Amino acid sequence: MNLDLTGKRAIVCGSTQGIGKATALELALMGANITLIARNETSLKEVLSELDTTLRQSHDYIVADFSNPNDLKEKVENYVLKKGIVNIVVNNTGGPNGGEIINAKTEEFTDTFTRHLLCNHILSQAVVEGMKSSGYGRIINVISTSVKQPIKGLGVSNTIRAAVANWSKTLSIELAPFGITVNNVLPGATLTQRLTTILESKSIKAGITLEESKKKMMEEIPAQRFAEPFEVANAIAFLASPAAAYITGINIPVDGGRTGCL
């Protein structure tokens, strides 16, 4: 199976921690040149120093806030003009706040739509011509199992993730003739800062300890444990590889069997 990414450049968003960081580390091990994107420059430099360079890869980073899509667009377009072809984009950023949908403010929908859908779109538009000319493109969106089964208490997230999934499916059909695949990875409960925040808020709401909150969540997972970030990264890395050339327009849950539908 060909998992070699030597000579390919990958932009990995939201890569200072969690799933994004694990993905950047994995793609570098597979030989790719990595461009990290996130807001915190100190953390970006730390992750940059951890990326594998055995194959003389050249890694770098862009500081950008997905709440400011015009700034992201300018930075990424300038980056592509300077650096040339980007073969892989992993669209990933911080998750939306939780809460019941009936209580959501309209700005929560527009802000989340901007950070998730519009930024994915801007990044994809910026790199698509290079992908077409090289005949190798992988757009991978980290979203959520809520596209298959809405998750209680994540109203805004459920709504916007569905929009991202449909954007992605549409794009996959348009770009398939050019050797570009577009897929979604749907993490289940994964041991990152995001999960800790969700568990803390659940325990406060239910008046139970953090440990009880973890136990309750774990009971819903057939594998009876949370995922490590690298386990989600492995699925992303496979989709980014030459081996996954004929897989496009799909959703892959990495959730220990939690999602109750096919």
Ligand SMILES: NC(=O)c1ccc[n+]([C@@H]2O[C@H](COP(=O)([O-])OP(=O)(O)OC[C@H]3O[C@@H](n4cnc5c(N)ncnc54)[C@H](OP(=O)(O)O)[C@@H]3O)[C@@H](O)[C@H]2O)c1
């Ligand atoms: N962990 C889970 O259990 C789980 C389950 C289902 C879905 N997901 C989804 O998977 C995605 C990644 O999750 P995670 O757990 O790895 O999250 P995380 O640990 O919170 O990491 C989020 C990453 O995104 C960056 N980021 C956050 N806001 C940003 C912004 N406005 N602009 C640019 N970068 C930003 C952060 O870096 P900076 O702070 O440096 O910007 C960080 O590197 C999220 O969409 C999350 O909702 C996670």
